[in-house]
Amino acid sequence: MAEGLGVPNKSIFSTFITQLDNDSLLRFNHYPPKDCNKDRDNSNSFNVGFGEHSDPQILTILRSNDVAGLQISLQHGVWNPVTPDPFAFCVNVGDLLEVMTNGRFMSVRHRAVTNSYKSRMSVAYFVAPPLDAYIVAPSVMVTPNRPSLLYKPFTWAEYKKVTYSLRLGDNRIDIFKNCTQVE
Numbered sequence: 001m002a003e004g005l006g007v008p009n010k011s012i013f014s015t016f017i018t019q020l021d022n023d024s025l026l027r028f029n030h031y032p033p034k035d036c037n038k039d040r041d042n043s044n045s046f047n048v049g050f051g052e053h054s055d056p057q058i059l060t061i062l063r064s065n066d067v068a069g070l071q072i073s074l075q076h077g078v079w080n081p082v083t084p085d086p087f088a089f090c091v092n093v094g095d096l097l098e099v100m101t102n103g104r105f106m107s108v109r110h111r112a113v114t115n116s117y118k119s120r121m122s123v124a125y126f127v128a129p130p131l132d133a134y135i136v137a138p139s140v141m142v143t144p145n146r147p148s149l150l151y152k153p154f155t156w157a158e159y160k161k162v163t164y165s166l167r168l169g170d171n172r173i174d175i176f177k178n179c180t181q182v183e
């Protein structure tokens with residue numbers, strides 16, 4: 001990523017992750033098939049298994065079985081299905097990476113829906129820094145196109161506290177937006 005972004009220090013994004021006290025976690029999700037009998041009149045309906053949200057950490061590395069369900073939203077209210085591939089990893093940008101890249105990479109809103117015939121299973125590895133890590137975009141991410149820091153610096157502990165004080169789908173990254181843009 002650093003290479004693609006033209007950042008000379010290649011370890012700038014990875015140093016947090018490799019620290020022993022990193023706060024990464026692994027989550028196993030199981031979405032049983034929805035109960036068709038409850039929805040006999042509306043066979044096109046679906047249940048939301050995991051509500052709309054963005055992942056607060058740096059990156060999410062997701063593996064699933066071959067059952068569809070993951071959807072991403074690039075525009076409010078428009079959902080795009082992600083084709084399931086049990087041999088691939090789906091990598092989501094989390095809120096912290098959006099801050100660390102000064103908005104170049106955008107944290108993606110997503111959700112998982114259930115279907116009526118087969119269980120979806122997924123394993124997500126949420127890559128997070130140590131709690132006291134200071135989250136701020138490196139100066140090289142401040143460019144003529146983005147001449148100032150879009151977000152105020154904060155620690156992961158502060159961000160995590162805000163995340164857990166809000167509901168899953170609430171926008172939390174905007175709370176840390178800098179109001180004044182220096183030209």
Ligand SMILES: O=C(O)CCC(=O)C(=O)O
Pocket residue numbers: 027029050055062064069070110111112121122124
């Ligand atoms: O199961 C999925 O595909 C998505 C899971 C997810 O978004 C999460 O665990 O944060």
Ligand SMILES: [Fe+2]
Pocket residue numbers: 053054055060110
């Ligand atoms: Fe997620």
